Amino acid sequence: MSKLLILTKILLKNNDNPFESGFSNKKKLGMIVLIILCFLPITFGFAASTIASYDMLAKLNLQGMLLASTMTLSCITMIVFGFFYIMSVFYFSKDIDTLLPMPLRPYEIIGAKLIIIILFEYLVELIILLPTLVGFCYKAGNPIFIIYGIIIFLTLPIIPIVVCGLISMVIMTFTDLVKDKDRFKFLSGMLGIVMAIVINILIRKISGPEALISSLRDNSDAINNASKAFPSARFAAFSLLNSSNISGLLNLIIFLIISIIVIVIFFAAAEALYFKGAIGISESTSKGKKLSHRELNKSSVKNSKLKSYMIKELKLLFRTPAYLQNCVLGGVIFPPVMLLIILFSNGGMSKSFNFQMNTMFFTIATGIILVTTSFNMICATAISREGESFFVMRYIPVPYRDQIIAKVLIGIMVSITAVVIMLITGAIVFKISSLMLIMLFIISVIGTIFYSFLGIFIDLKFPKLDWDNEAKAVKQNFNGIIVTLALLFISAFTSLICIFLNINLIISFFILLIVYSILALLAYKLSITKGISFLK
């Protein structure tokens, strides 16, 4: 047991935590505060809506549904975010090759990794579960409720995470899929995107008081069905609901016993299965075939430095599963899909979207396009992705300016692809006029140039180079969030000005054109002057 704790401590220190980044401590703290501030409205929203709907549900004696639905939602979210995180921490992390030769039992390795994942899940709970608990406590709380609440907050992640862990262990032990590690990572990532979309639809069905009420009204069993999938969440909810009497305690004990049993099963499974899946995971396949004369001739054609550098960037971007998912697919496929889901989830295809092609539509559409396509983070992680190979940028005889431009060009290319797909989706759904399309396209292109250079400038200043698996370079990187927040702010600001000053469409277009052109120019200048000085 003590080895488990020692290992946990070491793994935690060995940058296995989500706040590890290229920032100094002070800046890191600032970022955390900023992120908390961003989530604060959502958190307040959850708490406020709990308080608001409590009375109405209490009349029907259904207030417990609030707790049950939020807990189920927390479990689902933890599974979605947890599953791939678990896969990468359990099996694809670089430390596996160091840990395997040590005289450690499988349950010690996997137990330590499990604790780290559970710590990470507390962040998810912080956003999703805590507000409801606080809101509920405000309405119906007592000291025992608070104690139960803390216990449940701390133990709730165990079951969903262990379930994910068990599934991933079974998958890794019994499938041949992992022979090609890269392909497996990519496929599981695609599955993740699909799951995220499904969850999004689910969340709309089961979460929040409105969904509760509509589910009551329609007599639908969505919530009941969902919480049946997580019986443990029901026990947790009942224990809180009945915190003032003995049945609350009983439910809590049942909940804790289930959690303990699950952990025991998990450790037993780890003892039996973990090494089978983990040993040999770092092997990679090779064909070992000699290149033919033709292949050699074909591949050995001289290219310009810039083109060659861009090809290298593109290959690394598309061949690294974590980058392909997060940067390319996340940035190109996700925005239009989300757009469609949001549009059609309330009312379906029957609704027609006949927006007026006015200033409001134009400025808001620009904002949406720029913010969502900036999710690709290609430029905001361009330096971070270099990781240990960063030093190569310094010794090759290619000017820093050219290297930066090559990286930014790749980012702009992918962003513009995303813009075009968004516009096509939009044109079909909203029946956008051709003039509007052209205006949106022009502003979006200039906007992508702006945020691409802004992204690389921020990443030059705060590169996160110290990572041991590629997902960390892009997933746990604040630089992309900064860019998205900046865009959110700029587009909200310009939209409000154009809408409230009642500026007509054409003039609004020119205002945005000028604003984004100036910003793009500034970001460019900044990147190739100050940005380069960070590299030296």
Next chain:
Amino acid sequence: MIEIINLNKSYNKTTKAVNNLNLTINDGEIFGFLGHNGAGKTTTLKMITGILNKDSGYIGINGIDITQNPLEAKKQFGYVPDNPDIFLRLKGIEYLNFMADIYDVDSNLRKERIQSLTERFDMSTALGDKIQSYSHGMRQKIIIMGVLIHSPSTWILDEPMTGLDPKSSFTLKQMMREHADSGKTVFFSTHVLEVAEKLCDRVGIINKGKLLFCGTLKEMREHFKTNESLEKMFLEMTEHE
């Protein structure tokens, strides 16, 4: 030729990694840079190649200042880093072509060199695979080939023999000798004394950032007035510090 004058580098303003280093590596010689782990070898090599900034001093490669004219200076040398785990998702052949493009090697010449290097390093069946699937030694080889493909006049190699099999190690040493004999420069670091003893025209011994000795092995032996092996001398020198 590499010229280092009054070179200084400290970390955190307290630890001197390189302390007032003066060194000239002439054309036509193999120079071995010896020292313990953490003596300052890699730091020095990284400053020469422009990966690290120096605090003060002058570094010139073929007379070109790496700080004043970094791009021209970088074209003068080829560098083999101590960690060959770079560009793992590129195939061997793609990496070689990338390096050839970066250093302006034209198509016919690069094809010729790829063929001859592949043969000499016994890599013909590996070029079509991703570097990720290579063993440590193979990664080392592909990095060395990436340097040799642009045939730089100055070679800067950080622990180049680590992980190489005996045949490749022999090939590399042979190539280093050929390169120096054609009037060009080879500068490499090692802590394997035997390698230095057999290969180097001159050696420099560095400890705690300071150059303790620089000269031929003969001079070094005279310096100590004994005929003991370099290993003993080396130990003696570093122990006295």
